[in-house]
Amino acid sequence: MIEQGILLRIENVTKIFRIGGRITGSKLVAVSNANIEMEGSKPEIFALAGESGSGKTTLARMILGLIEPSSGRIIFKGRDINTLKNRKDKLWFKREVQPIFQNPFEAFNPLKKVESYLFETAKNLLLLKTKDEVLENISQAVKAVGMSLEEIKDRYPSEFSGGQLQRLSIARALVAKPSLLIADEPVSMVDASLRMSILNLFRNLNKDHGVSIIYITHDLATAYYVSDRIAIMFRGVIVELGPVDEVLSKPYHPYTQLLLESIPKPDPDRKWERRIKLSDMEVKEYSLVGCKFVTRCPYAKEICKKKEPPFVHVEKGRSVKCFLYSNGTIKISEEV
Numbered sequence: 001m002i003e004q005g006i007l008l009r010i011e012n013v014t015k016i017f018r019i020g021g022r023i024t025g026s027k028l029v030a031v032s033n034a035n036i037e038m039e040g041s042k043p044e045i046f047a048l049a050g051e052s053g054s055g056k057t058t059l060a061r062m063i064l065g066l067i068e069p070s071s072g073r074i075i076f077k078g079r080d081i082n083t084l085k086n087r088k089d090k091l092w093f094k095r096e097v098q099p100i101f102q103n104p105f106e107a108f109n110p111l112k113k114v115e116s117y118l119f120e121t122a123k124n125l126l127l128l129k130t131k132d133e134v135l136e137n138i139s140q141a142v143k144a145v146g147m148s149l150e151e152i153k154d155r156y157p158s159e160f161s162g163g164q165l166q167r168l169s170i171a172r173a174l175v176a177k178p179s180l181l182i183a184d185e186p187v188s189m190v191d192a193s194l195r196m197s198i199l200n201l202f203r204n205l206n207k208d209h210g211v212s213i214i215y216i217t218h219d220l221a222t223a224y225y226v227s228d229r230i231a232i233m234f235r236g237v238i239v240e241l242g243p244v245d246e247v248l249s250k251p252y253h254p255y256t257q258l259l260l261e262s263i264p265k266p267d268p269d270r271k272w273e274r275r276i277k278l279s280d281m282e283v284k285e286y287s288l289v290g291c292k293f294v295t296r297c298p299y300a301k302e303i304c305k306k307k308e309p310p311f312v313h314v315e316k317g318r319s320v321k322c323f324l325y326s327n328g329t330i331k332i333s334e335e336v
């Protein structure tokens, strides 16, 4: 049954990878029981934020249909994307959900003219036949990113700056007329001076063209700037979700609180400082049965080691995965 108004529903999605050899190896739950819902009637920018290795890219790849969840479902416009079998349905999904990658230089072959990518996308995904139709379509997409066809004609990737090339990779995605863009760290390789213009472009695409965007980042400052809602991930688990201004001004989860403490206030461009040492703890934390944050949480109790915390709806639109809130009493919400 098609659910009216729901663009994307990530339903109890888990991804387990096997790491190491077949005998000595172990399992790593890269994404654990993720739940996110995005409405189609209110296109939004949804930030998926977390430090390196928190499972963001794995979740993004599942939403793009590049890898299948170990369990759970991803429902896009009422259809389970992993049950799309025939060519027509797969093509439909490819048009609807488009990726934007981190490194625009890797998205284009240096020996191929940039415009050829746009032509190919129009032909392969929209199945446009006439040259006029194709030109009309790609010129709209290029215009939407603030450039023109004349500007890109006969030019190769090396003739553009990183910022321009990232715009063109966004234009290429737009040729398909997608409802959802999955942008994985789209500004981290772009010069700081051009970063804001790309983020503003996302805002325009969302407001003026009704495109929903999942913005994946480890940078809370840009997440705050560009997005409407945010999910904070830690060791494969969404620990907190809600409107970005509320989550970042009044974080509930002890992990989100710690992250915000570690942001150097005067410089919003700086990445999160690694106040928390990650790599050495990483695999161990992934395998904890209770809360993944228990070993560093200043509020940890016995129960946090033994049981997975529930995802509690704390207030309208806000949820947090923490025992501190499971009895309905918010004990820590100030002094952050």
Ligand SMILES: Nc1ncnc2c1ncn2[C@@H]1O[C@H](COP(=O)(O)OP(=O)(O)OP(=O)(O)O)[C@@H](O)[C@H]1O
Binding pocket: 017, 018, 019, 028, 030, 050, 051, 052, 053, 054, 055, 056, 057, 058, 059, 218, 282
């Ligand atoms: N194909 C794979 N096989 C085994 N482990 C994997 C695989 N892909 C990812 N992982 C592991 O899953 C965990 C989550 O990785 P993921 O790339 O999703 O995190 P991330 O938050 O996107 O990090 P980054 O920002 O560094 O890309 C990491 O521990 C990673 O090593």
